[in-house]
Amino acid sequence: MKRTHSILPIIAILLAAILMSSCSRTSDLPISDSGEEDNTEFALDEQYDKVRAGARLILTYDAQTNSFKGTVENTTNETLKQVRVEVHLSNGIELGPTTPGDLAPGETRDIVLIATSTDFNGWTAHPEVGGGGGGESGESGHSGESGEHAGEQGNEHN
DSSP states (O other): OHHHHHHHHHHHHHHHHHHHHHHOTTTTTOHHHHHHHHTOEETTTTEEEEEEEEEEEEEEEETTTEEEEEEEEEEESEEEEEEEEEEEEETEEEOOOOOEEEEEETTTEEEEEEOOOHHHHHEEEEEEEEEOOOTSSOOOOOSHHHHHHHSSOOOOOO
């Protein structure tokens, strides 16, 4: 009986370790502050307004200029490093990322990403914080930025 009681905690620890190691996140999908994947696609008339890694992104599509316009704001009390924004269109084209830049606490930056095509009917977006290998808040960034982002690029106006 004593031996059973001493083995049960070991089994519980091993099971917990296995479960934790099997949970992986896909770095290509946006991650919310709660750590959940957020790949919600928005209609062209919807607004994106979410906080990720302390960066609040508010973005809408402007059909007249065929561009995505909005702001990214630091909601924390610390400087956010290398903040950038991406938009993923329903046709597979990625706009951005915008030029990375640090955001001081409470600082807001204007974002404009211009689409060169009009053959899309949905989109998703997200801010990224930190370097290419990992964010300031332990979130995954894109590795090999030049490879993934070498396709169609949008423009950012500050």
